Amino acid sequence: MALPQPPTALPQYLQESELSQETRDMISTLPREKGWVANHLHQYQGFWHSSRQMQGVLACQKHFQAQDSDILLVTTPKSGTTWLKAILFSLVKRGEHYHPDPQHHPLLTKNPHVLVPFLELNLYLEKPVPDLMTSYAPPRLFSTHLPLVSLPESVKDSACKVVYLCRNPKDTFVSLWHFTNRLRPEGRGTNPLEEALEKFCRGVSLYGPFWDHVLGYWNESLKRPERVFFIKYEEMKERPGFHLRRLAEFLGCPFFPEEEAQGVVDNILRLCSFETLSNLDVNKNGKLSSGEEHSAFFRRGEAGEWRNLLTAKMAEQLDRITEEKLQGSGLKF
Numbered sequence: 001m002a003l004p005q006p007p008t009a010l011p012q013y014l015q016e017s018e019l020s021q022e023t024r025d026m027i028s029t030l031p032r033e034k035g036w037v038a039n040h041l042h043q044y045q046g047f048w049h050s051s052r053q054m055q056g057v058l059a060c061q062k063h064f065q066a067q068d069s070d071i072l073l074v075t076t077p078k079s080g081t082t083w084l085k086a087i088l089f090s091l092v093k094r095g096e097h098y099h100p101d102p103q104h105h106p107l108l109t110k111n112p113h114v115l116v117p118f119l120e121l122n123l124y125l126e127k128p129v130p131d132l133m134t135s136y137a138p139p140r141l142f143s144t145h146l147p148l149v150s151l152p153e154s155v156k157d158s159a160c161k162v163v164y165l166c167r168n169p170k171d172t173f174v175s176l177w178h179f180t181n182r183l184r185p186e187g188r189g190t191n192p193l194e195e196a197l198e199k200f201c202r203g204v205s206l207y208g209p210f211w212d213h214v215l216g217y218w219n220e221s222l223k224r225p226e227r228v229f230f231i232k233y234e235e236m237k238e239r240p241g242f243h244l245r246r247l248a249e250f251l252g253c254p255f256f257p258e259e260e261a262q263g264v265v266d267n268i269l270r271l272c273s274f275e276t277l278s279n280l281d282v283n284k285n286g287k288l289s290s291g292e293e294h295s296a297f298f299r300r301g302e303a304g305e306w307r308n309l310l311t312a313k314m315a316e317q318l319d320r321i322t323e324e325k326l327q328g329s330g331l332k333f
C-alpha cells in the first residue's frame, strides 16, 4: 500500500500565510488581478505587487533609514539586476575585496543577490526591522525594484546615490516570461504567452507598468543627474568599459591610473560576465533563502533575444506602446 506523501512544501516566494494583519488589511483595499506566478497581484501606488512582496514594501517604506553614503541599485525586473549587482559590488568594494587576491573574491562563492540584497524582497520581508547598521559597512549597497513614487521617504530626503537599470521592453518581457515559468508551482505548466503579453501591455506585471517605472527614473535622472545614474542593459552590453568608468566617477570612486595600468576594469568585467558567473558552482546549484534557484537568474544574457520568441505582431504591439508612452520624453529603446 502506498503511504500518503507529505504535501510538497511551497517555496517561500509563493507562501502567503505569514502576512501580518496590517498587510492583509491594506491588501484587501487594493485593486487585484490574477498573478503570473503567485495567486494575485495588487495595485499599490499605481504599480503591481504580489501579496508577499507587499509585506516587504510596506515595512521598508516605514522603517528604512537611508544614509548619505548608501548606494541603491534600482531596476525593472529582468533588466540585468544580477549583473549590475555583481558589477557594483566589485566596483565599490574593490579596495577591500578585489585587490590583491581576486582568487578569493566573494562573488566566486556567493550569488550577487546575497551580496547586494533587495530591500523589499529580502531584508524587510525577512524581518520588519532588520539591523542594517551593524551588518553592512558603508558604503552600503542595497537594491530594489520599487518605482520612484514608492521609494522610502528617507531615500528621497538623503543624498544617497541611485543607479537605475532598465532594458528594452521586448527583451524584458521575454526574460520575465521565461523566469516566471521557472517559478510557477509544479504542474501549472507555462504561462500562455499571449495572456502574459496582454497583461504586460496593460501594465499588470511585477512592478509594472514597465513604461511608468522607467519614465519615473528617467525624468528624475534628468532633473538630478548627480543623484540618479540611468543606464540601459543594451548600453552596458555594447560599451561595458566606458560605462563602468562612468559609473565609478558617478559613485565617487574613479579608477586610479595604477588600476587602469593593472587592467582592473577588464578584470571586473570578466569576473561579472555571464560566462564567468553562470558557470560558478554557487550559481549553478544554490538557492536564495526565498527559494528561487540561483540558476534561474542566468538564462541567455543577450540583447535582442526576443526575436526567438515573439511574433512580428507581438513585437509591433510592444513597439507601438513604447512609442506612445515614451513620446516626448527623449528616451528611446
Ligand code: PAP
Pocket: 075, 076, 077, 078, 079, 080, 081, 082, 083, 171, 174, 175, 176, 178, 272, 273, 274, 275, 277, 297, 298, 299, 300, 301, 302, 305
Ligand atoms: P531580477 O530582476 O529578477 O533580479 P535580472 O538579473 O534582472 O533578474 O534578470 C536576469 C536577466 O539578466 C537574464 O536575462 P535573459 O533572460 O534575457 O537571459 C539573465 O540571463 C541576465 N543576466 C544575468 N547575469 C548576467 C550577466 N552577468 N551579464 C549579462 N546578462 C546577465
